[in-house]
Amino acid sequence: MENSYFNEALSNFAKDFAYGGAIRHLVDKGYTADRIIREFHYPLSRETIEKMVADYQKGKDA
Numbered sequence: 001m002e003n004s005y006f007n008e009a010l011s012n013f014a015k016d017f018a019y020g021g022a023i024r025h026l027v028d029k030g031y032t033a034d035r036i037i038r039e040f041h042y043p044l045s046r047e048t049i050e051k052m053v054a055d056y057q058k059g060k061d062a
Contacts (some may be wrong), residue, residue, distance in 0.1 A: 016052070019044060023052050 019042050026036050033053040037046055 015044060015048060020052060023049065024056050027053055027056055 023036060023042075026040075033046075033050045036042070036053070037049055042049065
């Protein structure tokens with residue numbers, strides 16, 4: 001249990017480090033999750049990209 005929590009946290013950190021900045025930049029430029037997925041072909045699941053976009057937009061609104 002503890003190991004799976006660590007592995008998930010490490011995976012999330014690596015994805016954010018590698019792609020988070022670029023995705024947040026694109027959102028600031030007006031890109032939607034669908035457009036990012038369609039145009040950039042990041043090796044991330046649709047769910048991951050949509051979550052990154054939603055979390056960023058929620059943080060901006062707060």
